[in-house]
Amino acid sequence: MRQSLKSGLLALIAAAIPAAAYAHPAIGEAAGFSHGFAHPMTGLDHVLAMVMVGVLAFQLGGRATWLLPATFVLVMAFGGALGMAGVNVPFVEIGIALSVIVLGAVVALNIKAPVAAAMAVVGLFAVFHGHAHGAEMPENAAGITYAVGFMMATAILHMAGLALGFAIGRGGERSGFLATRLAGGFATIAGVGILTGLI
Template sequence: MRSVLKSSLLALAVAALPAVASAHPAVGDAAGFSHGFAHPVSGLDHVLAMVMVGVVAFQLGGRAIWLLPVTFILMMAFGGVLGAAGVDLPFVETGIALSVVILGGMIAINVRAPLAAALGMAGLFAIVHGHAHGAEMPDDAAGAAYAAGFIVATGLLHGAGLALGYVIGRVGERQGVLAMRAAGGVAAISGLGILAGLI
């Protein structure tokens, strides 16, 4: 059990490594893409939520493996447009933190939501994440390049979540389930810390 917990913590730490990445400011399209790419990977809340989307997609299997990440990206782009246009959306930061808590909790207790429910939930979470990306877009950033950057980074984080699910699943049926649940539990607890302002 102890080695499973250690493996889960190590896997989550590796998945969260992009959160310490820093972008190098540039000008024009480079500034737009680099700022857009850096935003999702520069905050632990975004990294954990997007990786957890990939893990949930892996857990659900079948069409969810591609539908969940694609739905998230499309709805995140919609939220980004709202944020960039200055449309006010209440409780964005709370929604982002709750997305980490709920997605992590789903993994921790092994919830197998129906695909439609999972897509709806991912879509709602994606809107708040996208709104944050759009609202924080630098004034001098090229909009299309910025959007491309945060979409590419998000896709990579979803891919990391799918890979994490696959790697944990390869540990073995019993240990893999324990490791998956431990990883989800760590994410959910981190989300509670973010929600409480402790992280």
């Protein structure tokens, strides 16, 4: 039980460390694929939301294990296109912070939502994350390679969340449930900190 709890928390912390060390990369600091790949990886808000999508997908199981991550990545690409085109989407930063709070709470409470409803929620939040990525694309970056970069990084973070869910689940029903609640609770508290500007 202790080993499972420890493994799950260490995986979540390891995923969040790069984000805690950096905010978003500066515009013009890199271009194309490398900048696009770095953007989701270097924001605590993005990392936590993506990992929680993966954990939620694992919790729901079945088709959700691939439908939720796929929905997020595809809708995020649409949001990214809006950001690159300069189309205004209101409350982007608030939406991103709320995504961390809501997804963390859903994971912590082990809410078994219908897959369609979970896809709708994940898709809504994906628009905000995608818009942030697209709007912060440096002028000297190629749009296609930049988009491929942030989509690939997001998919990797989703896989990290699925792996975290699997690692937690191996610890047994009781210890796994506790570890999941702690991971989701950590994300929710961090999301509140991001929303209020404390983080």
